Amino acid sequence: MFKWIGIIAITAIVAVLGVQMVPVYIQNQTIKSIAQKVVTDNELASAPKRDVVKAIENGFSANSINSLKPKEVVTVNRGAAGDWVLDVKYEERRKLLYNIHIVAAFDDQITN
Secondary structure, three states, X not given: OHHHHHHHHHHHHHHHHHHHHHHHHHHHHXXXXXXXXXXXXXXXXXXXXXXXXXXXXXXXXXXXXXXXXXXXXXXXXXXXXXXEEEEEEEEEEEEEEOOEEEEEEEEEEEOO
């Protein structure tokens, strides 16, 4: 009997963690996809920085990423070869139970 209660409790905890964290990782993959599209876009290769930032903002808007601000998440720089280097760095905090939070930290560099 106690064995089954333990199995059900562990299953419930894993399910709650999955429900909370899967959307966070899907959002991160979407942000990295937006950054990759911007970096590989031939029209933006020689464009000014403001056009690259605008393309990232448009990607966030098109994908309904409203909880994060593009300028706080993505840093746009030129690499040594003159290509764009995008640093995607942010933390996502989700409430699990009462005063227990889950924090996922993401730090990726997207280059061509």
